[in-house]
Amino acid sequence: MTEPDLWLTPGRDAGPAIDALVSAYGGRRAGLAGLVAALPREGRRLRRTLSPGLAARRSWTWQGPDRRDHFCWPRGGTSSADAAVGAAEAPVPGRVLMVSWYAKTMPDEPTQPGGQGSRISVVDLETRRYDHVLLVRAQADGSWKPLQVHAGGIAWVGSWLHVAATAKGFWSARVDDVVEVPAGRRAETFGHRWVLPVRRGHAAGSGEGVEPLRYSFLSVDASPASPASPAAPGTGPELVVGEYARGRRTRRLARFALTPEGAPVVGDDGRARPLSVHDSGVAGMQGAVVSRGRWHVTTSHGPWTPGTLVTGASPDAADPWRPRRWATPMGPEDLAVWPGDIPADDRLWTVTEHPRRRWICELRVPR
DSSP states (O other), X not given: OBOOSEEEEEOOOOHHHHHHHHHHTTSOOOHHHHHHHTOOTTSOBOEEEOOXXXXXXXXXXXXXXHHHOSSEEEXXXXXXXXXXXXXXXXXXXXXXXXXXXXXXXXXXXXXXXXXXXXXEEEEETTTTEEEEEEEEEEOTTSOEEXXXXXXXXXXEETTEEEEEOXXXXXXXXXXXXXXXXXXXXXXXXXXXXXXXXXXXXXXXXXXXXXXXXXXXXXXXXXXXXXXXXXXXXXXXXXXXXXXXXXXXXXXXXXXXXXXXTSSBOOOTTSOBOOSEEESOXXXXXXXXXXXXXXXXXXXXXXXXXXXXXXXXXXXXXXXXXXXEEEEEEESEEEEEEEOOXXXXXXXXXXXXXXXXXXXXXXXXXXX
């Protein structure tokens, strides 16, 4: 483990611009709880199905248009179990999963250069109903611009939702800011009923000679009190950050302290610095989580071969990683943990990306 000169600089809060956006769309925030309560019975719904993967316990797939879509691709995953860590009360009732997507540029659709940006799917796991929420950047005049990031990982802590932005760091939104778009204006939001404006960006920075950290994926570690990661007093859970890379590029894993409310802990210099940085991540990492002190990492092998789940006690151990081939469906992405009352009841969640082979998959935790 090393401690290179890396940091995040939080941007200005976009609260006034968000207020203007809310006013432009009717003057009321629905919030995430309002969205979940309004999911229509006849709307989008996950379908229980089988999937490849030796560690797969249960799997669901999207409705046909989302399952086949070559334009929008699933990337990150987080749940209300993450959000409830350290919270006085659950941020929403029931069990909720969130999945991020980003819009690709399609060679046969030159007029659609990824212009829709990124979105979040909110899934009520009790009813399996879901809907999409467009991520936007609010403007002072009440208008907005799409949030155009890869969204390779998301982390929901308290009322904060953090969205990975690769070389740019990550963006943060408050789930209470979800706004319902009036029916007559949904054409301007690409058909979305809901929008979620981001509050601020956290810009990645580094010292001279240090390669900037790429925020490829994110997750929440609910148990940061360990010798390898001494969280500051008064902090909440930790944000786990990792880099996707193959070849000679860095593939680091880092941890940042979060406040009990879920925001990055900022020092006297106005910057958030990692508590630890590990240099020995796995090639091709798509997601990483820490569960009860053990690391779990997904890697993918293209659209036709099931993915690998890699487990280890520490990235800096002499022989840190134990790969389990064919553990996940093909194309696994981000990971999240749903803890049980005992270790045997813990579950991992991942989402897969390839059209017609898209699953939300609950995995058994390797021991």
